Amino acid sequence: MSNHKNKKVAIVGIGSSVLARDSKRSVGALALDAVKNAIHDSGVPRDKIDGLSAIYSTDQPTVWPGYVAESLGMSNITWSNCATPPSANTVAEGVAAVTAGLCDYAVCYHSKYRWDTVSGSARNDPYRKAAPSSFDPGMSHPLVEAFGAPNAMFAAMQRHMYEFGTTRKHLGMIVVNNRNWALSNEQAIFKDKPLSMEQYLEAQQVVSPLSALDMDMPIDGAMAVVITSAERAKDLPNRPVIVDAVANGIAGKTDFFFQAFDTFQSYQVVLDKLWQTTGYTINDMNFVNIYDGFSSLALEWIEAAFCNRGEGPGLLEDSWNPQTNKLMFNGRIPMSTHGGNIGEGRVQGFGHVLEAVRQLRGNAENRQIDNAKLGLVTNGNNPVNTGLILRRSD
Amino acid sequence: MSETCPTRLDYDTEKYWRGSSEQQLIIARCNECEHWIHPPRSCCPACWSDNIGHQQASGRATLYSFTIQPGKPSQPPLIMGWAELEEQERLIIVGPLLNASPDTVRIGTKLQLQWFQYKNTFVPAFNQEPEA
Numbered sequence: 001m002s003n004h005k006n007k008k009v010a011i012v013g014i015g016s017s018v019l020a021r022d023s024k025r026s027v028g029a030l031a032l033d034a035v036k037n038a039i040h041d042s043g044v045p046r047d048k049i050d051g052l053s054a055i056y057s058t059d060q061p062t063v064w065p066g067y068v069a070e071s072l073g074m075s076n077i078t079w080s081n082c083a084t085p086p087s088a089n090t091v092a093e094g095v096a097a098v099t100a101g102l103c104d105y106a107v108c109y110h111s112k113y114r115w116d117t118v119s120g121s122a123r124n125d126p127y128r129k130a131a132p133s134s135f136d137p138g139m140s141h142p143l144v145e146a147f148g149a150p151n152a153m154f155a156a157m158q159r160h161m162y163e164f165g166t167t168r169k170h171l172g173m174i175v176v177n178n179r180n181w182a183l184s185n186e187q188a189i190f191k192d193k194p195l196s197m198e199q200y201l202e203a204q205q206v207v208s209p210l211s212a213l214d215m216d217m218p219i220d221g222a223m224a225v226v227i228t229s230a231e232r233a234k235d236l237p238n239r240p241v242i243v244d245a246v247a248n249g250i251a252g253k254t255d256f257f258f259q260a261f262d263t264f265q266s267y268q269v270v271l272d273k274l275w276q277t278t279g280y281t282i283n284d285m286n287f288v289n290i291y292d293g294f295s296s297l298a299l300e301w302i303e304a305a306f307c308n309r310g311e312g313p314g315l316l317e318d319s320w321n322p323q324t325n326k327l328m329f330n331g332r333i334p335m336s337t338h339g340g341n342i343g344e345g346r347v348q349g350f351g352h353v354l355e356a357v358r359q360l361r362g363n364a365e366n367r368q369i370d371n372a373k374l375g376l377v378t379n380g381n382n383p384v385n386t387g388l389i390l391r392r393s394d
Numbered sequence: 395m396s397e398t399c400p401t402r403l404d405y406d407t408e409k410y411w412r413g414s415s416e417q418q419l420i421i422a423r424c425n426e427c428e429h430w431i432h433p434p435r436s437c438c439p440a441c442w443s444d445n446i447g448h449q450q451a452s453g454r455a456t457l458y459s460f461t462i463q464p465g466k467p468s469q470p471p472l473i474m475g476w477a478e479l480e481e482q483e484r485l486i487i488v489g490p491l492l493n494a495s496p497d498t499v500r501i502g503t504k505l506q507l508q509w510f511q512y513k514n515t516f517v518p519a520f521n522q523e524p525e526a
Binding site: 151152155156159208252253257261 | 476
């Protein structure tokens with residue numbers, strides 16, 4: 001069943017920077033805040049940290065491991081790496097390194113920023129000029145020059161609506177669920193801003209069929225976790241959270257203009273691998289933290305996790321409770337109790353990991369799920385994505 | 395030699411963009427198994443052959459999907475189409491739909507290839523065929 005049965009890795013510390021529209025801090029400072037907080041939380045002495053796992057950034061300068069090691073006076077780093085986004089992938093990479101014995105205690109981190117490339121209101125701020133990025137040299141760039149950046153994610157959602165009769169209301173169930181959970185999260189960027197289905201449906205579409213409410217909220221924010229072997233975790237203060245499985249999935253075409261049409265297929269690769277590795281099914285999960293960079297991506301993750309392509313709209317209708325304005329899948333599985341990227345803010349999926357750890361430690365405060373033992377975390381789109389299955393240690 | 399969009403080419407994309415500058419839709423195709431490849435690559439994803447040639451496509455297509463990008467205040471929105479060529483399933487070219495409006499754009503409509511002048515060169519564009 002489980003691979004590396006005797007070599008499990010555990011998350012033993014979590015940390016976050018402030019999450020804010022304008023933190024008055026640099027992107028590097030935010031990363032240091034998160035890394036320090038995670039190490040403090042773990043109880044691991046600084047000198048024992050020997051691994052640093054980062055994410056290279058597609059729209060901004062990368063806060064690479066050298067920056068963190070230098071800034072925090074770490075001189076014992078024997079393994080480091082910059083993985084592809086999204087956030088959970090820094091955890092996946094760290095897990096691989098600890099499992100392989102390349103390091104004993106790794107900090108996995110990611111720092112996001114409200115650059116002028118993701119936020120119109122940032123364009124006059126001299127502290128928010130993103131470095132030029134070079135992403136995919138394929139076919140997209142020439143057309144970007146001539147026509148702006150027509151994002152295939154919108155076109156993919158149009159196609160979903162055409163094929164399966166999906167409506168804005170289905171996406172609204174995802175968005176309103178996340179915004180309502182965010183009301184219980186002190187750290188959430190939308191902590192004090194409720195959103196009703198009526199308000200969602202009235203929102204102007206930026207590029208049809210999606211409105212600004214369907215997209216994650218650009219913020220300044222970084223998060224980190226400390227991981228080590230499950231054996232070593234027993235000697236540390238926090239209840240360890242075991243990483244039972246990690247997976248990536250790549251499918252079909254990956255050029256920026258085409259990748260979104262194969263998103264579901266790539267998600268299915270992730271989920272198949274997670275179930276195959278662990279022997280679990282979706283019904284073993286106590287909660288799911290589903291990536292919501294766009295609400296349409298969440299819809300496709302939900303389909304890959306719970307049903308088949310095209311069955312998401314029906315599942316959402318069956319799971320939607322208009323009294324609570326929340327989703328409860330199969331009658332008992334809540335989604336993204338921290339509010340997701342849409343409600344908590346855009347740390348590219350890292351909030352989904354931290355919230356899973358809180359739930360499994362049993363300290364998610366006013367949003368704690370009873371007896372939470374297992375959680376699914378998903379992050380990303382095609383071809384950059386990660387799934388994790390996390391388990392409470394007994 | 396004619397100007398291309400983009401000015402930066404590589405060994406895989408050059409024939410496509412040079413064809414485009416001359417208003418010809420030149421698509422990479424495997425010489426061994428005849429699989430069409432777009433975006434162009436140096437290796438056939440179907441049979442792994444490195445023997446990649448290029449052929450002119452018919453330009454007949456069906457609208458697979460689209461986006462409506464808000465235009466400047468005085469201008470109509472720009473409608474970008476994902477045009478599935480008749481040569482092969484999911485063989486898709488991205489370009490503006492010149493004669494479509496937010497009210498008339500429709501997935502599944504037949505498309506005809508057009509050429510859109512950009513600076514001193516051309517990129518592919520499409521018109522929706524009137525419904526029979």
